Amino acid sequence: MEYVIEMLNIRKEFPGIVANDNITVQLKKGEIHALLGENGAGKSTLMNVLFGLYQPEQGEIRVKGEKVNITNPNIANELGIGMVHQHFMLVEPFTVTQNIVLGSEPTKKSGVIDIERARKDIKEISDRYGLKVDPDAKISDISVGMQQRVEILKTLYRGAEVLIFDEPTAVLTPQEIHELMDIMRSLVKEGKSIILITHKLKEIMEVCDSCTVIRKGKGIGTTDTSTTNVNELASLMVGREVNFNTVKTESHPKETVLKIENLVVKDSRKVDLVKELNLEIRAGEIVGIAGVDGNGQSELIEAITGLTKSVSGKIELKSKNITNKTPRKVTESGIGHIPQDRHRFGLVLDYSIGENMVLQTYYKKPYSKAKVLNYKEILNKAEKLIQEYDVRTPSVHTPARALSGGNQQKAIIGREVDRSPDLLIAAQPTRGLDVGAIEFIHKKLIEERDKGKAILLVSFELDEIINVSDRIAVMFDGKIVAEVKPEETNEQELGLLMAGSKVKAGESNVTE
Amino acid sequence: ACGGGSDEEETTDSTNSGDDAATEEEGSAEYSIAMVTDQGGVDDKSFNQSAWEGMQAWGEEHGLSRGNGFDYAQSGSQADFMPNITRLVRDEYSLIFGTGFLLQEDLQKAAEQFPDTKFALVDAIVEAPNAVSVTFKEHEGSFLAGVAAASKTTTDKLGFVGGIDSPLINKFEAGFIAGAKSMNPAIEVDVQYAETFDDPSKGKLIASNMYSNDIDIIFHASGGTGNGVFNQAKDIKQNDPEREIWVIGVDRDQHEDGEINDQNVTLTSMIKRVDVAVQEVANMLTNDQFPGGEILEFGIEEEGIAIAETNTEAMTEEIVNTVNEWQEKILNGEVEVPQTREELETFESSL
Amino acid sequence: MLQNKLFTVLVPIISVFLGLLAGAIIMLVSGFNPIEGYTALWNGAFGDSYTLGETIRRTTPYILTGLSIAFAFRTGLFNIGAEGQVIVGWLAAVWVGLAVDAPMYIHLPLAIIAAGIAGAFWAFIPGILKAKLGVHEVIVTIMMNYIALFITNDIIRNVLTDRQTTTEAIPASASLASDWLQSITFYSRVHYGILIALFAAVMMWFIIQRTTIGYELKSVGYNGHASRYAGMNVSKNIVLSMVIAGTFAGLAGAMEGLGTYGTISVMSGFPNMGFDGIAVALLGANTALGVVLAAFLFGALKEGAGEMPTGAGVPTELVDIIIALIIFFVASSYIIRWVLLRFKKEGK
């Protein structure tokens, strides 16, 4: 038939684990084909096999019906296969143009890179597919969404016919996701074919034509999206029923836990990112912050947790001033923090999962006495948390690096929640996780709220914000511009507020 | 490659010497001597080499060969001195030389620990009844070098490059300045220490600076650092064969180091005949006249110090005669050459 | 797991074997008898009580400089400055040894502590510059080495002595040397410092593996961001790590000043203990036990090398070549593991 790519009976092993066990995926020309599976199911591995980064132990790959042997990414490129990786493959100090042409640079006769020509070529492609980028910007200076466009341009520049997207939406804001969907549609219209990996079932239903489900390394089957629904896909993937509607009782907010007054935070370039912000969170409520990435959410969190100094304003925790205290003081005064970037901040990847479980408490009894660590206590604690939070790891001694993203996240949540902080800050707590894991984490957050803790949830997922929060604060340009009740709003309205428009009189505009 | 012949010779010769029993047999019958080098090693073209040459000459005289009757132990670093000394003690050498003032501490200790072995230290003092100290009157030779330089200079500016600022090297400095000023008190001597004996780049930097400041003769007492001095002088000579600049070598005749095309920048060298001293001491031992506890000072009189006259073109008869005149004065006590900066001051004020 | 442990033991042993094998081949090619050569090497290192004593003496400072570099490495810092820290430690030890007059139980500890503090201070400067200004510790420590060398020489000449090149010997009350140890080793210079070095190794193990300090230091080395997030003071830990590393190196200087020599002399170049310490640390995989074993291997090879020219006519540099090759083999353990795995698979 008219398959552009066929991966037949692929088997790929890693030491001690079969990541892909006899999986078959077939991609038709001009379709968007979803790959769905839990964290660690083997999706990325399978795509890395297709892209030539891994060699399969068994199985066959066909491109347009011809058997091929893809031993390295060069061959994949030549065969017209391009991949947008889960973790971007961009060289940060380079410009957009340099990143795009890297490896297939146009040159002048003198052997010098012909930047002018590269720029022209890139402009041509970006105009054609509606991928707007600034060709001279440095990667480190542009947003994640922009970086992703660069990744897409990279594949197109190399003449890719088949594009693989590995969890492209996990790091994007709703707007960016929307734009990406449009880009994908226009790509398909131009005759490209796409494989899309995502954990967001709604996206699959929205843009994909068909979907292959993988569970624990095994292919479960392929269905047309027109003949299935979200619930069916979820249960296929997890192997049980999944409850999407977070069960949650009414909240009963009590005393004020966090009070922020006129907070101003600057970044390293002395630009104001948080501007005279005011916010209050009370015990027993979850306040969700909705906002487009880059409107000061990260800086707000860093200021509360002591990672960044604020310029002016006041932060109080349970009436105690914690403004510009060190992270240690802030933690001790009762704040827990599930950081947005779990690899950078949340874990010491080279420490064992056990050691990571006491990252903030190692110096306290019973984990240490007179500066001497008590490993027995530490490991006991870790074992307990691993049990309780269902962290799947071979043992407490396994390095955190070897755990899957979902399990790393569960470990962090376990650690933070277990300290029983008065205020728990959860930044993008479910980014990149499968529906099962998301369900679990939402349940934990609500449990904590019910125990009378205050919770600050920052997320780009409006679903999540609406489902989990008791109160939603919309952040725009460094300020809280609106506050809404989740029952009384919807994604459209939030989207508009997040974009800075002050439509809809009648809603309470707390600030100013 | 180069020197292939000699290396084979060495190899066979040292393979034989692996046999310790032989050493002992011969050694117990006759006297045997050995030396411990400092970091320079026996081929340093300097006093270690000279000492070794003396030892070889002594061995030849007594029909011995390396490993049978005499030998050396090379030190890679300061940490090797003591193990080397002790090894030789245990190999039952009757007399052990240490060459270089760096070995002073260790040789002193060894002399106390092994009263039955005899020791000799070159260039510094040991105090023990079973040890002699062999020192040189470097100041005397340096004085003559100063005389030669003063006779040769056209700019009346001389340079002195020292290795490490230390009493030993100060002797060279004081003698050199005294010699030059005795000839002409108006002569200026620029003194610089490289603070290392093995950094030719420092030597070259200093020499370059000196030569560009009108200094036309540099006396170096700085081991490998001096390579840089020669290098700079030869470079100037290469570019301007007419320019009259000179280096005065140290410890041995550095004539060959000064060769450049068909000229030579080595005016003369202040030669320390460590070989003479070693032979002398070794002979005292064989004659059962080992002067334990004494300090033997080798100066001009003892033929332990000399001035090279290899560069006959530069060392004109006139200069040689002047040098000889002053040598006489030193020998007959008319001139007492200063050894330290303090003594030099007194000396200068007496001029 | 078990397999891993086995490899950890096997790899160094195979590496040493391969290094010696290569050395033998070099000797053969250059016309020496490898058996004679290695016999001389063995005799030079372990031949009798004297050489054994000297081997231990030589091992002592290697352990400490090795620990110094290993310790800094664990926090992600590269201490090329052990060399300079050794020198200032040596100077401080001898200085206190000469300047203070006190009974041994005060004098000796004081001199040792002074050495540790001097080394710590010398490492503090690169540490604080790194922590506060982000200046790369590698350059600063290289520069600090030269500064240490020249200043120490100047102090020896102008402060400790009257323009001499070697100080007087320290009094017995500040000395680590022991008549008893010397008498049982035919006057080798082995001294009680080895106990200090071994104790330091235990301390390093304890600090790194068992204390909250070590937990913080390693954490900062692995991931500074996460450490800050967890409330650790990253700057403080960088400085602390350098200071502890410097203390170890300073103690190595004390071993020379109070143990081996009892004096300090003007140096024409670096004593190289710090640079060799880099190799020791890396050979010992930056662990305390590894460093002790690597230092001993190093000490034995270097000590034994002295016997090779006299015993077999082989230049001592052969040992440097052998050590370098052993380091290569250990560093390339990946390939040794790979070969071993191949063997195992084929065996099955």
Place this chain on the structure above:
Amino acid sequence: MLDILQSVIPTALFYSAPLIFTALGGVFSERSGVVNIGLEGLMVMGAFVGIVFNLTFSDVLGVWTPWVSIIVAMVVSAIFSIIHAVASVSFHASQVVSGVAINMLALGIGVYLTKQWYGKGQTDMVNQPFYTTNIPILSDIPIIGSIFFEGIYITSYIAIAFAFIAWFLLYRTPFGLRLRAVGEHPMAADTNGINVPRMRYIAVILSGALGGIGGSVFALTIASNFSHSTIVGQGFMALAAVIFGKWHPLGAMGAALFFGFAQSLSVIGSSIPLLENVPQIFLLIAPYVLTILALAGFIGRAEAPKANGVPYIKGSR
């Protein structure tokens, strides 16, 4: 003042040249992600080969001897550096460890062979070293000519030219873009079809070649012979120049020139009226103190290439 410049600049130039060559090698290697502590050893190898070749063939080659010598030294050191490449690229060895081993190995081999071939620990002095020259035309320019172009080693200007060539290669050509990409984010480079190990091999071999030139230029302009103490620390100074220069070829050149300038000033200091009365010890340590001050004061934080020192193992992260 003119006098001072006239003596400082040419000496600074000859002092810096070997450091510039070697530091450029370091820049290539580290830019590709391979830490090179072994620069010292590569210089040793270069010095050894340069001297031995010069001694052996000066009769045949005449005035061309030094030039052929540095080329041979370059080739041999490049080959020698393959050991570092194999260990740290193919065998995933710790690059620091491998570099330390390179240092020990080069010195061991150099001195061992010297003893084998010459029967002593140091060679004779070469009689065909490099000599300074006045650069035609340029040296006639008033003031500048006498400062910069009189009594200069051509090798110094070649070193400076090399720095610009290195800059051009690294920042203007596909080769350079790829090499830097490999040092920043090897996996990204890999997925773009760049052969990471190959790039790293090339970079390490380039560092060997340049280190070889650096060592042989040192030997043939300054030391004139080879012994265990010919190269003592210059490789580490070159490494410092790499970092000081922020891993940029022109920066590394600037840093090396700074070292040369400071050394030269410290020697000449005693004859500058202003510095005459400064005790010698301060002049001695001045170059090193100045370096630290410069770093702390206004150079500040230098970011290493991100993947520097990390072996690239396909399929791991």
